Amino acid sequence: MDELFFTLYGDVELGEVSRSLWEPAVPHLGRFVAGGLEAPLLAALEDVARCAGLSQSVPLATLREAFITGLKAVCDGLRSQGTAEAREASLRLLGLENAALTRIASGYSAGLEETIVRLRLDAADASPLDLSTGAMKFDEIVEQLSLEVDRCRRMELSLGLLELALEEAESGEASPCAREGYRGAPHEVGECLRQNLRRYDSIGLTRDGGFLLVLPDISRRGLAGAAERLRRELAASAGPSAPQSYLFALAHYDYVDANAGEMLEAIDKSARRARVVHEPLTWS
Numbered sequence: 001m002d003e004l005f006f007t008l009y010g011d012v013e014l015g016e017v018s019r020s021l022w023e024p025a026v027p028h029l030g031r032f033v034a035g036g037l038e039a040p041l042l043a044a045l046e047d048v049a050r051c052a053g054l055s056q057s058v059p060l061a062t063l064r065e066a067f068i069t070g071l072k073a074v075c076d077g078l079r080s081q082g083t084a085e086a087r088e089a090s091l092r093l094l095g096l097e098n099a100a101l102t103r104i105a106s107g108y109s110a111g112l113e114e115t116i117v118r119l120r121l122d123a124a125d126a127s128p129l130d131l132s133t134g135a136m137k138f139d140e141i142v143e144q145l146s147l148e149v150d151r152c153r154r155m156e157l158s159l160g161l162l163e164l165a166l167e168e169a170e171s172g173e174a175s176p177c178a179r180e181g182y183r184g185a186p187h188e189v190g191e192c193l194r195q196n197l198r199r200y201d202s203i204g205l206t207r208d209g210g211f212l213l214v215l216p217d218i219s220r221r222g223l224a225g226a227a228e229r230l231r232r233e234l235a236a237s238a239g240p241s242a243p244q245s246y247l248f249a250l251a252h253y254d255y256v257d258a259n260a261g262e263m264l265e266a267i268d269k270s271a272r273r274a275r276v277v278h279e280p281l282t283w284s
Helices: 004-011 016-022 026-035 037-054 060-079 084-095 097-127 138-155 187-197 220-237 260-277
Strands: 159-166 201-205 211-216 245-251 281-283
Touching: 016 026, 016 037, 016 097, 016 159, 016 220, 026 060, 037 060, 037 097, 037 220, 060 084, 060 097, 138 211, 159 220, 159 260, 159 281, 187 201, 187 220, 211 245, 220 245, 220 260, 220 281, 260 281
Parallel strands: 245 281
Antiparallel strands: 159 211, 159 245, 201 211
16 A cells, blocks of 8 residues: 555645645654554654745745645546555545645644744843843943943033842742843843833843843932932832842942943942842942
């Protein structure tokens, strides 16, 4: 029977799409009609459909039509043999049509889903923002800080930095303000920060996932007030899975006489100290 199917497949006239769909399935046709083993045959069809969904080279409707066209051609070829065995094989194949079309649609859908995931990842990589928090990625916030340093020097403005970390409620141990630390609520935290800062303040992520806030033209007292306000708002908007307390490391420059790298080093050192001693507010 296997030899018959290979002969039929070679003889029938199929379009490019039908042939590419049926070719991986031909080796499984004999086992299916002989013993009803349909899994390998359906898996072969589904895999071709998945690849088509990934590449978007063929619409699903065209793929379904290609299967029906190939099925008719193979069944016609079987019936032309004039034997009872060939007619029985034809009936078995026709009875598989609905299951095969379902698996083709499932495979195509899986390919589309993988494509969507890949496109989302590509968009996330290309975006200057972290999609989970809405904050700038680390490289972006460093560049923004450098711009603010230059601007504040030219205009003789003060500059404040604030790094946010959190302290876990159940263990009492401090940890960086990372995605896993927030347990599924990074977007809410980022949104709370944006709502409670000025429109020209900048929010970004540190290298380890904590939040770094850049606040130009602010007094030392104003920076301390901003930290306290953020602490209250974060606690008020937090759900039951939020950390017990938020830790803030602050740095203020009445006159900007350091570069961005030096500022980041100083604020990171203060943040590490805050996490060690569990101080809610630490100045660098």
